[in-house]
Amino acid sequence: MTTEISRARRPRNRKAQLAEAAAELFGRRGYHSVGVNDIAAAAGITGPALYRHFQNKQDVLGFVLLTGVDKLAERVHDAVSATEDAPERGLRPLLLAAAEVSIEQRALTALWRWQGRHLHPGDQKEIRRRAGALLGQWLTGLRGLRPELDAGEADLLCFAALSVFGSVGDHHATLPRDEFAPLLARLGEAVVRAPLPPPEPSAAPAWRARPQAQPTRREELLSAATRLFRERGFHAVSMEDIGAATGIAGPSIYRHFASKSDILLAASRRMADRLTLGLEDSLAAASDPEDALRRLARSYVDTVLRSDDLIAVYASELANLPERDGKELRRLQRGYVAEWVRLLRELTPALSEPAARIAVQAALTVVNDIPRTRRFSARPTLSTELTGLAVAVIREAARG
Template identity: 70%
Template sequence: MTADTTRSARRPRDRKAQLATAAADLFRKRGYHAVGVNDIAAAVGITGPGMYRHFQNKQAVLGYVLLTGVDRLATRLNGVLAGFSDPASGLRPLLLEAAETSIEHRDLTALWRWQGRHLHQADQKELIRRTGVLLAGWQSGLRALRPELSDGDAMLLCFAALSVYGSVGDHHAAPARARFAELLADLAESVVRCAGVPAPGGSARPRPAPAASRREELLSAATRLFRDHGFHAVSMEDIGAAAGIAGPSIYRHFAGKSDILLAAGRRMADRLALGLADCTTAATSPRDALHRLARSYVDTVLRSDDLIAVYANEIGNLPERDAKELRRLQRAYVAEWARLLREQNPALNDAEARVVVQAALTVVNDLPRTRGITDRPGLADELTALAVCLLDR
């Protein structure tokens, strides 16, 4: 037996799947740009060149991970999707199956949500096509369940339900497994049955926007680039060009990319904290406070779309001390929502309350960035209504 034959015999038949699993874990923990081919190969005990027998590059690994993940999701859901239009028997099994799948593949859900932008263009198109087929089944079933809905309204509610499931990738709250799945299914059902409610509480007090300074122009340009391409893919030169500022002039305002990212994170944290203070001060009850917070959060996201995406996804690229501080502020903000929700609904424990809150926040975060929904004229009221439906379920 030759040496090549011996190596081939020893090579596991599932090496490609092993590499994909290892890559997904590394991408989730470190971010796509911080992971190299050699890191992925080393995670399964082979050399970097050995990985090229299975994948052309790490971008191809990401494509394989996400496309096979969508296929697994479709396989599990197609069996129950046909019953969507029967509220007596079909809807609950579908929602529960989707909930269980989301929890089982929680890490993949996070990867799909936050690293999918790094896919090769062909893989991005294919991912959109496959998810579009799955979404079309949801929309068709929802239209049969609720024939009064227009195509656009059905799409809004379907994407909102998918955001409920996707929210599990944005946090680590972990209620008991059976209860977790039931709760997610309850939340998704609240969304697909949401009839809309009057905008509650009113908007937060309007604050005039200051005239954009050169520093603000740079911050705005940078957050847009970070959101679209990721922190590591953007250079200071890119930021300067986007803001119409060349060369060393950038450094009069920021010491470097990390300084810009930290400023963006603090800006978002300040806006959220200010809205929280306004709402809790004016509220007459925990329920009223949550309704006011829903409207305040929607207003903040709609005027800070790039900032909220960067705040949610990029602060891990900061130095550890700064990242830790911003994560503390994020947790404190969610904790205050959860505290109010538990006062309104004492049957929820802390983990369950955080699942509900994160679902509401994720729906508001996701839909303004979703094609076909962004330009809806009543989107602010619709987002508020959806968040309230989740909080009041």
């Protein structure tokens, strides 16, 4: 009798409740800091009861993100279909729908951006398949809107627009609903309509053409560690993993770094120094706020292209540093973004601080995302394209 009553009272949406609780915990504390019992407790059940619905924590994460992709596809389906039949008329409704979903599912967007690497490979493949099908429809609409684009250019602009929407997962700035989504949609449209430089097949990317000195053992370790941190996450990488990646026995690493967090600190400080130097040089050479923003965009693109693993680690792993170091580096991060915001508001005084911050974060996210995508990283004009896309986002925001 007791068992029958218990079953009768068990909510039919228990799996969805667990997923919602897990998404909140993963977003707030990080994947590795959350245990199965934490998820169960947040949903008001016992740990063993969770296993009736999921095999493990990784299975929970996969369910959360796959469900999110399906919700996105469902919400924008009609708008995407409209762009295939009438690209010009259907573009703005599509971008507005995508912006609204990104804002409504902001926590889920952040979860995918920073915790998606912890998915089971099968779930990663399935998410890419479902998202790829949706992106294919977007591409059909964009090719109709801009028939002069080749397939690679259309793909680049679609991906950049998705980065604009995904940028809301990287910060906490907000606006009233009736302002936020239209602003994000406008920024996405600025990217979709941005001009692209003509192809230069024979030109080697400038950041790769620079001669490089033979790296020291310490540099090899730092480079290998940042790559592994980016690919797997800080907690999933051991000192032995770092040593193996460079052909060094784990204990020998301690001649160069006191601990794994010491490596993370060195990588983060290097990234902060590069950004600060680029900021100072841009401000010193600029003639006015608009010129300063253009120079900053070029500087940021150059820094990211030379520091791809570093920027990813700097953006996502500071929580794993000792409190004092993490606090200092987060202050530097905020200060860097604040300079962009200050310049944009000097250019357009009527623009609110949150709106300026949303636009700046969108521009930075486009630059951060595209080089980490293999099909774009070898484009010979990538540096110029990224600078143009970042400037297009900033100019659209400056229009007020």
